[in-house]
Amino acid sequence: MSDHISLPLALAAEQFAKLPGVGIKTAQRLAYHMLNLPEEEVCEFAENLVKARKSVKLCRCCQNFTERDICELCSDDNRRKDQICVVESPKDVSAFERAGGYEGLYHVLHGLLSPMDGVTAEELKIKELLARLGDVKEVIMATNPTVEGEATAMYIGRLIKPMGIKVTRLAYGLPAGSALEFADDVTLVKALENRSEL
Numbered sequence: 001m002s003d004h005i006s007l008p009l010a011l012a013a014e015q016f017a018k019l020p021g022v023g024i025k026t027a028q029r030l031a032y033h034m035l036n037l038p039e040e041e042v043c044e045f046a047e048n049l050v051k052a053r054k055s056v057k058l059c060r061c062c063q064n065f066t067e068r069d070i071c072e073l074c075s076d077d078n079r080r081k082d083q084i085c086v087v088e089s090p091k092d093v094s095a096f097e098r099a100g101g102y103e104g105l106y107h108v109l110h111g112l113l114s115p116m117d118g119v120t121a122e123e124l125k126i127k128e129l130l131a132r133l134g135d136v137k138e139v140i141m142a143t144n145p146t147v148e149g150e151a152t153a154m155y156i157g158r159l160i161k162p163m164g165i166k167v168t169r170l171a172y173g174l175p176a177g178s179a180l181e182f183a184d185d186v187t188l189v190k191a192l193e194n195r196s197e198l
Contacts, residue, residue, distance in 0.1 A: 005028070061074040062093075062106045074105060079103055080103050083137065083139075083140065084136055084140070085102060086140065088152075089110065108125060109125050109143075113151050124152075129156070138168060139156075139165055140170065171194040172194060173191030
């Protein structure tokens with residue numbers, strides 16, 4: 001941080017910079033913004049963060065964030081209990097729910113296999129997934145199409161297939177409304193591989 005910034009402001013900016021996707025300039029803007037708010041709004045902001053951190057825990061079934069032992073999705077009798085969509089993080093569950101159309105259950109891994117970063121299978125919620133596969137007929141691997149996402153999907157698939165459970169992978173390709181000229185090579189290849197008959 002620059003010498004002309006007061007120490008408390010610099011420390012606040014450093015905390016914002018720890019957030020994913022927040023660079024130092026954005027962190028400084030956020031810190032300045034907080035200092036321009038009335039003190040009671042800053043206190044309310046901080047209290048809500050602390051309250052969320054203390055009250056939110058992992059669902060015993062799917063490992064998603066919840067305030068209860070079992071989240072609303074897992075306890076919903078209208079959801080398909082024979083289908084589990086495996087995702088990397090709770091925000092992925094939110095994305096699927098926002099999109100609609102999926103009526104099964106979820107399982108949140110809280111990360112992806114990444115030996116380079118020291119993330120092994122033991123650090124993910126894989127054993128919790130395997131423990132809940134009793135009546136499941138299909139596991140949908142919905143990890144991102146990255147090297148880590150593909151490796152994680154393949155690893156979990158190899159663990160589940162011997163149980164006689166169908167393991168599927170999300171189809172990847174061109175997003176609706178996009179132009180071919182702007183698509184990257186991997187997206188174009190995946191779009192060709194996952195083409196469907198008209």
